[in-house]
Amino acid sequence: MDSGCDSDSDSDSRGGTEGHPIRGASATRIRDALETRDPFPGTAGFAGWIDDALVRDVLGRVPLFVEEPVLEGDVSLAPDRVAFSPESLAAPVLVPAGSRLGPSGLERIWSLPEIDVSESGVDGRDDATAIDAVDDAIATAIDAVDARNVAVAFSGGVDSALVAELLDAPLYVVGFQDSHDVEAARTAAEAMGRDLTVVSLEPSDLERATPAVARAIGRTNAMDVQIALPLYLVAERIAADGFDAMAVGQGADELFGGYEKVVHLDHRVEAETVRGAVREQIETLPAQLPRDVLAAEAAGVSPVAPLLHDAVVEAALALPPHLLADEDERKRALRAVASRYLPDSVARREKKAVQYGSLVARELDRLARQAGYKRRMDDHVTRYVSSLLSSDS
Structure with missing residues (x-):
């Protein structure tokens, strides 16, 4: 989740791949974080294109999706297979948090640090x-x-x-x-x-x-x-x-x-x-x-x-x-x-x-039961949600 724009960024800054956006921080700051592998470069999260690759911050605070075959390395990293929302993709999967996905594949860049904390801090x-x-x-x-x-x-x-x-x-x-x-x-x-x-x-x-x-x-x-x-x-x-x-x-x-x-x-x-x-x-x-x-x-x-x-x-x-x-x-x-x-x-x-x-939660459960999805059914509320989605298509 974004917590506001850094002084060196805007909400849709341009990364290293011409015409493709990066959200949450400037390309300069993210490149520095890639070089140092610093998981906390002073942002509220980021995701998007940097130098012909995709990146997503250590906590995944900005959503970034690719078509499932892209993550598996089966197809090229084409712009039409990347999105900040799942709705525009046929088989969307999240780019893993803390990772870089580029021509050479998926690489974990950032992880939560292990900090030695005793009872006294x-x-x-x-x-x-x-x-x-x-x-x-x-x-x-x-x-x-x-x-x-x-x-x-x-x-x-x-x-x-x-x-x-x-x-x-x-x-x-x-x-x-x-x-x-x-x-x-x-x-x-x-x-x-x-x-x-x-x-x-x-x-x-x-x-x-x-x-x-x-x-x-x-x-x-x-x-x-x-x-x-x-x-x-x-x-x-x-x-x-x-x-x-x-x-x-x-x-x-x-x-x-x-x-x-x-x-x-x-x-x-x-x-x-x-x-x-x-x-x-x-x-x-x-x-x-x-x-x-x-x-x-x-x-x-x-x-x-x-x-x-x-x-x-x-x-x-x-x-x-x-x-x-x-x-x-x-x-x-x-x-x-x-x-x-x-x-x-x-x-x-x-x-x-x-x-x-x-x-x-209470009222959605009630609506599900009123629509005939009784609690004795497996996951009755999920079935109700799916029915509303189908009828709304």
Whole structure:
């Protein structure tokens, strides 16, 4: 996800192959990163053409697709087989994050660094120094955002609240009227002294938007569609109100230990330590982020994710385990930073995942059952999504 343009880039800079674009950073910066193999060259992600090859940043924050045979090395890297969206390709597959795909094949260039972090932190840094580093990194990310025409997708949780406070941008929440997210956003906005626009949903909104979302993200499985739908619907309203960009708090849970499973180390993770489990979650981002970017773009806005800027990722990777999560608190370091800017009731608030907090998952399930796709069927919501997509073709 983009977090704003670097000073040396624009949203569609030209790479080394004439007429083919690179998104998210300048060709000069990316060439430097290729030469040094630096996974964090100070961007919010990038992808596209550089010198007759394709590149994609270490976390896959900018989607980039090729026709499946291209990735397998069966055909030439022709421009008509490359796209930033899956819709224009017959058999689209993502270019792997951190890689370069060129005439000589696919090569892994960038990987997440292995940082030696003891209980006392990197090089024995104390907690205050580590938290200050996160604060400084977030400030760097915010400074990189062109905030002139951006609104915030606001759920009332600490992630979007911190982004909203630092950007000082308008707040929008999406959900069904009795949803957790709408209530949480209202109370958080009141505590912050901010106005809030509520995008109230009806079942008909889901019926209308589901085919568009599934087509845009190139996925029909229930979970992905349930997550993308609220992003699309709030982005749609933000675009209609004249904004060009939508800021989100994406990435905070993965980077800072926001999931219960990283504390309990249950069957959902392979790691045996909190830091290992957090790293596992970070490594899921390249598969997740294209969905979110494509949903927002399909609604007409550019997504902006300051908490996924290189500076923030580096600071998060350097945190000791006790500043990530434990039985008492998750995202400890991020909440410590947020408490410097937000009311404590907001900085310490827990929230639900967007598909549940907005009640989109519940209502999509209800629509599926009303259409005859009963819960006893395997993956009944996915079948319902596929049926809507087919009837909308």
